[in-house]
Amino acid sequence: METRRNGLKRESYVLSVDVGTTSIRCHVYDKEAQIRGSCITKVNLLYPEPGLVELDPEELWRGFVKVVNGAVQDSGLQMRQMETLGISTQRGTFTTWDRKTGVPFHNFISWQDLRAVELVRSWNNSCTMKAIHGVMMVLHFLSKNKRFQAASLIVFSTQHVTFRLAWALQHWKQLGQAVAEGNCCFGTIDTWLLYKLTKGLVHATDYSNASATGMFDSYQLCWSEFLCCLVSLPLSILPKVLNTGHRFGLTDPSIFGVSIPIMSVMADQQAAMFGECCFDIGDVKITMGTGTFMNINTGSKPHTSVAGLYPVVGWKIGPEVVYLAEGNAADTGTAIKWAQELELFSDVRETDAMASSVANSDGVCFVPSFSGLQAPLNDPKACASFMGLKPSTTKSHLVRAILESVAFRNKQLYETMLRETHIPIRKIRADGGICTNDFVMQLTADLFGRKVARPIQHEMSCLGAAFVAGLGVGFWKSQEELKKLQRTDRVFLPRNLYRMGDGGTEGEYTPILQSWEQALKRSMNWYGNP
Numbered sequence: 001m002e003t004r005r006n007g008l009k010r011e012s013y014v015l016s017v018d019v020g021t022t023s024i025r026c027h028v029y030d031k032e033a034q035i036r037g038s039c040i041t042k043v044n045l046l047y048p049e050p051g052l053v054e055l056d057p058e059e060l061w062r063g064f065v066k067v068v069n070g071a072v073q074d075s076g077l078q079m080r081q082m083e084t085l086g087i088s089t090q091r092g093t094f095t096t097w098d099r100k101t102g103v104p105f106h107n108f109i110s111w112q113d114l115r116a117v118e119l120v121r122s123w124n125n126s127c128t129m130k131a132i133h134g135v136m137m138v139l140h141f142l143s144k145n146k147r148f149q150a151a152s153l154i155v156f157s158t159q160h161v162t163f164r165l166a167w168a169l170q171h172w173k174q175l176g177q178a179v180a181e182g183n184c185c186f187g188t189i190d191t192w193l194l195y196k197l198t199k200g201l202v203h204a205t206d207y208s209n210a211s212a213t214g215m216f217d218s219y220q221l222c223w224s225e226f227l228c229c230l231v232s233l234p235l236s237i238l239p240k241v242l243n244t245g246h247r248f249g250l251t252d253p254s255i256f257g258v259s260i261p262i263m264s265v266m267a268d269q270q271a272a273m274f275g276e277c278c279f280d281i282g283d284v285k286i287t288m289g290t291g292t293f294m295n296i297n298t299g300s301k302p303h304t305s306v307a308g309l310y311p312v313v314g315w316k317i318g319p320e321v322v323y324l325a326e327g328n329a330a331d332t333g334t335a336i337k338w339a340q341e342l343e344l345f346s347d348v349r350e351t352d353a354m355a356s357s358v359a360n361s362d363g364v365c366f367v368p369s370f371s372g373l374q375a376p377l378n379d380p381k382a383c384a385s386f387m388g389l390k391p392s393t394t395k396s397h398l399v400r401a402i403l404e405s406v407a408f409r410n411k412q413l414y415e416t417m418l419r420e421t422h423i424p425i426r427k428i429r430a431d432g433g434i435c436t437n438d439f440v441m442q443l444t445a446d447l448f449g450r451k452v453a454r455p456i457q458h459e460m461s462c463l464g465a466a467f468v469a470g471l472g473v474g475f476w477k478s479q480e481e482l483k484k485l486q487r488t489d490r491v492f493l494p495r496n497l498y499r500m501g502d503g504g505t506e507g508e509y510t511p512i513l514q515s516w517e518q519a520l521k522r523s524m525n526w527y528g529n530p
Contacts, residue, residue: 010080010081011030011081012081012082012083012475013028013029013030013036013075013077013081013082013083014028014029014082014083014084014085014086014466014469014470014475015027015028015029015068015071015072015082015084015085015086015260015466015469016029016085016086016087016088016462016463016465016466016469017064017067017068017085017086017087017088017462017465018088018089018268018271018459018461018462018465019043019060019064019087019088019089019090019189019193020043020090020268020289020461021043021045021090021110021111021112021290022042022043022045022290023040023041023042023043024040024041024043024060024063024064024066024067025038025039025040025041025067025459025462026038026039026040026067026068026070026071026462027071027459027462027463027466028071028072028074028075028077028082029463029466029470031475031476032485033463033466033467033482033485035457036075036076036077037071037072037073037074037075037076037077038071038074039066039067039068039069039070039071039073039074040067041063041066041067041070043055043060043063044056044059045110046107051113051114051115051117052113052114052115053109053110053112053113053114054107054108054109054110054113055093055107055108055110056107056108057095057097057104057107057108057192058104060108060189060192061192061193061196064193064196065255065256068085068256069256079256079257079258079260080257080258082258082260083261083470083473083475084260084261084262084263084264084469084470084472084473084475085251085260085261085262085263085469086262086263086264086265086266086465086466086467086468086469086470087190087193087194087262087264087265087266087465088266088267088268088271088461088462088464088465089188089189089190089193089209089265089266089267089268090111090189090268091111091188091209091212091213091267091268091269092110092111092159092160092161092188092212092213092214093108093109093110093111093188093189094108094109094161094164094165094186094187094188094189094213095107095108095109095186095187095192096168096175096178096184096185096186096187096237097184097185097187097192097195098178098183098184098185099178099182099183099184099185100183102195102196102200105172105174105175105178105184106168106172106175108189108192109164109168111159113158113164114158115164115167116158116163116164116166116167117158119163119166119167120156120157120158120163123156123163123231124156128230156214157214157380160212160213160214160215161188161213161214161215162213162214162215162227162231162233163231165186165215165233166231166232166233169232169233169234179234179236179237182236184234184236184237185203185237185239186237186238186239187203187205187239188205188209188213190205190206190209190265190266190267191203191204191205191209191239194248194249194262194265197249197251197252197255197262198248198249198250198251198252198262199252199254201249202248202249203239203240204239204240204241204242204248204265205239205240205241205242205265206241206242206243206244206246206264206265206266206267206315206316207221207241207242207243207244207313207315207316207321208244208266208267208270208271208312208313208314208315208316209265209266209267210223210241210313211267211311211312211313212267212269212312214227215227215228215233215238216241218302218311218312218313218323219302221241221313221316221321222241223235223238223241242265243316243317243318244264244265244266244270244313244315244316244317244468245263245264245315245316245317245318245468245469245471245472246263246264246265246472247261247262247263247472248262248263248265249261249262250262261472261473262469263468263469263470263472263473264465264466264468264469264472265465266315266461266464266465266468267312268461269287269293269295269312269324269326269461270295270312270313270314270315270324270464271460271461271462271463271464271465271468272285272287272293272431272432272460272461272464273285273295273297273314273324273460273464274314274315274464274465274467274468275431275457275460275461275462275463275464275465275466275467276429276431276455276460276464276486277479277482277483277486278295278297278427278429279297279322279479279483280297280426281297281298281299281423281426282296282297282423282424282425282426282427283296283297283426283427283429284296284297284414284417284425284426284427284428284429285428285429285430285431285460286410286428286429286430286431286432286435286444286452287430287431287432287460288332288333288406288410288430288431288432288433288434288435288440289332289333289432289433289434290332290333290334291328291329291330291331291332291333291334292328292329292332292406292409292410292413292432292434293326293327293328294326294327294328294410294413294414294417295312295314295324295325295326296324296325296417296421296423296425297314297322297323297324298311298323298324298325298421298423299322299323300320300321300322300323301323302323302325303323303325303420303421305325305375305420308327308374308375308376308378308416309325309326309327309375309416309417309420309421310325310326310327310328311323311324311325311326312324312325312326315468317468317471325417325420325421327374327375327376327413327416327417328374328375328413329368329373329374329406329409329410329412329413330370330371330372330374331368331369331370331371331384332368332406332409332434333432333433333434334368334370334371335366335368335370335384335402335405335406336348336351336402336434338370339398339399339402344395344398344399345395345399348433348437349436351399351402351403351437351439352437352438352439354395354396354399354400355396355399355400355403355404355439356439357396358394358396358397358400360397360400360512361388361397361398361400361401361404361512362388362390362392362393362394362397363388363390363515364386364387364388364389364390364393364397364398364400364401365386365387365388365401365405365515365516365518365519366384366385366386366387366398366401366402366404366405366519367382367383367384367385367386367387367405367516367519367520367523368384368402368405368406368409369382369383369384369385369520369523370384373520373523373524375412375413375416376412376413376416377412377520377524379524379525381524381525381526382520382523382524382525382526383523383526384523385519385522385523386398386401387519387522388515388519400439403437403439403440403443404443404512404516405516406434406440407440407443407444407447408447408513408516410444410447410448411444411447411448411513414447414448425450427453428448428450428451428452428453429452429453429454429455430444430452430453430454431454431455431458431459431460432458432460433458435454435458436454436458438492441454441490441492442492442495443509444492445492445493445494445495446494446495446509447509447513448494449494450494451491451492451493451494452491452492453488453490453491453492454488454489454490454491454492455486455487455488455489456487456488456489457487467482
C-alpha cells in the first residue's frame with residue numbers, strides 16, 4: 001500500500017504493539033507481514049506485599065511510547081509512513097482513573113494479584129452461590145440447556161477482574177466517592193492506552209478484552225447487569241464495548257508527531273489466534289508462554305463448558321462474531337524459569353538437548369502447579385511437586401520430567417476440548433517462547449496423534465493485532481490473503497511409537513502418562529481447607 005505526500009508516493013506500514021506480562025514490544029510490518037523494525041522494553045512488576053502484583057500506569061504508558069518510537073527508528077522509516085496502529089494486551093489487568101483529570105486512583109492490579117483471594121473464597125462458599133447453583137441445576141433439569149448446567153458448576157476466580165475490582169471499591173474510599181460523583185473510569189490496559197493515546201477522547205474496549213474480564217455476558221454481548229448487581233459493581237464506570245476491528249480514534253499528534261488511526265484492540269490470546277490465521281471452526285492454537293493457553297475456534301456460537309473451558313469472544317469484525325473455547329495451564333514458563341533459577345540449566349536452549357540425552361525421566365514425574373491446576377481438574381489447592389526421585393536421578397531426568405509435564409498438560413487440555421466441543425480439528429498451530437523447544441513440540445504431536453505446526457514468527461499476538469488493523473485500512477484485503485502470508489518453521493509429525501490413539505493404544509508413553517496422572521491426584525487439595 002502507498003500513501004501520497006507532496007505529490008510523491010511513499011510506502012506505508014503497519015505498527016503493532018503487544019503489552020505482555022513481562023515486556024512491551026512493538027513491530028513495524030510491511031505488506032508481506034515481515035518485520036521491518038522492532039523495539040522491546042521490560043514491564044516492571046511491583047510487589048507491595050506478598051501476593052500483591054501491580055504495574056505503574058504512567059510507567060507502562062511511557063514504555064508504550066518508547067517502543068513505538070524505537071521500532072520506527074529501528075526500521076529506518078518515518079512515523080508518517082505508519083498507516084495504522086494495532087494494540088494487543090494482557091488480559092484481566094485493570095486500573096481506575098479520574099474522569100476529569102485522567103489521573104489514576106491506583107496502580108494497575110495484575111491478573112496475577114491475589115488480594116481478593118479471601119473475597120473469592122467467601123463468595124464461592126456463600127449461601128448466595130449455593131442458591132444460584134441450586135436454581136441453575138433445577139433450570140438445567142427442566143430445560144436440558146447446557147448453559148444452565150455450566151452455571152450450576154461455576155466458581156469465581158481471582159484471575160478475572162470481577163472480585164479484584166470489588167475489593168478495590170470496598171477498600172479505597174476515593175473510588176466510592178468518585179463513583180458517586182460520576183467521576184470514575186474503569187479500564188483494562190487496552191482501555192487505559194486508548195484513553196492516553198486520544199488525550200481522553202475515547203473510553204472504550206473491544207469484545208475480546210471485555211469477554212475475558214468475567215463481568216461480560218459473552219452470550220448477550222454486553223456487560224452482565226446481573227453479575228454487576230450481584231457483586232455491587234457500578235455499570236457507570238465501565239467502558240463502551242466496540243468491535244475488535246474498529247476505528248477507535250486517532251493518536252493525538254503531540255505524542256508521535258502525526259495522527260495514526262488506531263484500527264484494532266485485542267486481548268493477547270485472541271490476537272495470537274488471529275495471527276495464526278485460525279479463522280475456521282476447528283482450528284486450534286496453543287500458546288506456550290508464562291502459561292499455556294489452548295483455544296479452539298467454535299464459530300458463531302459460544303461453547304458452554306462443564307469442565308472448565310472458558311467461552312470468550314475471539315474477535316468481532318463488522319457483523320461477524322467468532323467465539324473461542326479456552327483452556328489454560330497457568331505455570332508453563334513459570335516452571336521453566338523456576339528450574340533455571342535452581343540452576344538445573346543455565347540457558348533455556350540447553351533443555352532440549354538435556355531431555356533428549358536420557359532415554360526417559362527415570363520414573364520422575366513433575367506436577368506444574370505453582371498456581372493450582374486448571375481445566376479439567378480445576379483444583380486451586382493443588383501443589384507443584386516432583387515425585388519418584390531416586391539416587392540415580394540426574395539434572396537431565398528432572399529437566400525431561402518438567403518438559404514432559406508441559407506436553408502432558410497440553411494433552412489434557414486437548415482431550416478436554418475434543419470431549420466437550422465435539423468439533424473436528426482442522427489444524428493445530430503453536431506459538432510462544434516454549435514452542436521453540438523441539439522436545440516439547442515433538443512430544444505434544446506424539447500425544448495428540450496429530451501434526452502440530454510452528455510458525456517462523458513466535459510473537460503471534462503482535463502479528464494478530466497488526467492483521468486486524470491492516471484489514472481495517474485496506475493494507476491487506478482479506479483473511480485469505482493473510483493465510484498466504486503465514487510462514488511455518490517446522491511441522492512436527494506424530495511418531496507412531498509414542499502415539500496414544502483414540503482407543504488408548506499402548507505406546508512407550510502410556511505407563512509414564514499414567515504415573516503422571518497419579519502424581520496429579522496426589523498433589524490435589526494439598527493445602528487443605530481454609
